[in-house]
Amino acid sequence: MIDIFPWQNKQWQRFMEMQQQDRMPHAILLCGPEGIGLNRFAQTVAMQFLCLSKNPETNRACGTCQSCQLYAAGNHPDLNIIEPEESGKQLKIAQVRELIEYVGLKSFSGKLKIAIIEPADAMNRATANALLKTLEEPPSQSMLFLLSHRPSKLPITIRSRCQRIDFKPVYDETALGWLSKQTNDSELSTEALLRLSGGGPLKAMTLIEDEQLKFRLTLIKDLKLMGKKNCDPVQIASNWQSLGVENILSWLMKIILDLIRLKLLRERANLINLDLKEDLQDLVNSLDLVALVRNYDFVLLKYQQSAGPMNYNPLSILEEVVLHWNNPEIATEQRE
Numbered sequence: 304m305i306d307i308f309p310w311q312n313k314q315w316q317r318f319m320e321m322q323q324q325d326r327m328p329h330a331i332l333l334c335g336p337e338g339i340g341l342n343r344f345a346q347t348v349a350m351q352f353l354c355l356s357k358n359p360e361t362n363r364a365c366g367t368c369q370s371c372q373l374y375a376a377g378n379h380p381d382l383n384i385i386e387p388e389e390s391g392k393q394l395k396i397a398q399v400r401e402l403i404e405y406v407g408l409k410s411f412s413g414k415l416k417i418a419i420i421e422p423a424d425a426m427n428r429a430t431a432n433a434l435l436k437t438l439e440e441p442p443s444q445s446m447l448f449l450l451s452h453r454p455s456k457l458p459i460t461i462r463s464r465c466q467r468i469d470f471k472p473v474y475d476e477t478a479l480g481w482l483s484k485q486t487n488d489s490e491l492s493t494e495a496l497l498r499l500s501g502g503g504p505l506k507a508m509t510l511i512e513d514e515q516l517k518f519r520l521t522l523i524k525d526l527k528l529m530g531k532k533n534c535d536p537v538q539i540a541s542n543w544q545s546l547g548v549e550n551i552l553s554w555l556m557k558i559i560l561d562l563i564r565l566k567l568l569r570e571r572a573n574l575i576n577l578d579l580k581e582d583l584q585d586l587v588n589s590l591d592l593v594a595l596v597r598n599y600d601f602v603l604l605k606y607q608q609s610a611g612p613m614n615y616n617p618l619s620i621l622e623e624v625v626l627h628w629n630n631p632e633i634a635t636e637q638r639e
């Protein structure tokens with residue numbers, strides 16, 4: 304039967320207390336970094352409610368009753384998960400309308416109608432407004448889970464009507480122990496992986512197979528090249544393009560942050576790219592702190608543009624970043 308991850312005990316306890324005191328909210332906003340397991344947590348709580356013969360000792364779903372069997376078969380009529388039809392895209396208003404209709408229906412198990420919206424920040428203004436009325440006057444047998452890695456992107460009207468439960472990034476022994484069981488043959492230590500993932504163990508797992516980790520070395524090599532006169536910005540930008548502009552910019556920000564840390568704190572620097580300390584150290588000596596900070600700001604600006612609603616040409620964004628590297632002041636002035 305589905306269960307929470309070992310680093311989610313605190314949040315689980317909070318739910319159990321709310322349940323015992325009969326104060327379960329109708330709308331719950333689960334927030335935390337990517338890879339912390341919000342979906343699994345929501346589903347475990349949902350099944351704990353929907354199970355017809357819950358284990359009184361563990362407070363977990365039994366796994367064998369009719370309700371649990373329907374869940375295992377992937378079609379429980381009282382549990383509905385909605386997500387964008389295409390990953391990274393917005394939720395459609397029709398999806399939210401269907402969901403509103405669904406939570407208003409009678410529950411099959413005689414318990415609750417539960418819905419999970421992931422990610423909740425994939426709602427635009429119109430979609431969020433459509434949901435708002437349901438949040439204001441929820442059907443008595445309904446429970447909505449809104450999941451988000453970026454809750455600040457949600458309209459305040461939505462946030463204020465949900466009970467918020469936060470999951471912090473995890474770097475502790477529990478997460479490290481779990482991760483080391485999943486990753487037998489990784490070149491990187493579990494600690495380095497967890498740090499690169501931003502404290503999301505599930506995200507850390509996906510990094511192992513990921514070409515992006517190897518690409519960091521290319522980025523560092525290119526940054527070194529970019530400091531030289533004979534570098535070809537167009538060539539570098541077009542090499543980077545294969546990894547996707549958002550990915551490249553996100554890794555560049557992590558690398559630049561590490562370079563800034565090394566400049567300021569030297570040996571005491573707490574690096575994200577712990578495994579590349581020597582390569583970074585080698586690069587940082589030829590760089591200037593003010594230029595690094597300006598370049599960080601510039602890459603962040605370009606990242607926000609590329610992730611925003613406007614369409615930018617990815618290649619020209621990358622070319623701008625490469626050109627900016629050696630002339631951070633000029634480009635910053637131009638921007639203002």
Ligand SMILES: [Zn+2]
Pocket residue numbers: 353354355356357364365366367368369370371
């Ligand atoms: Zn059951």
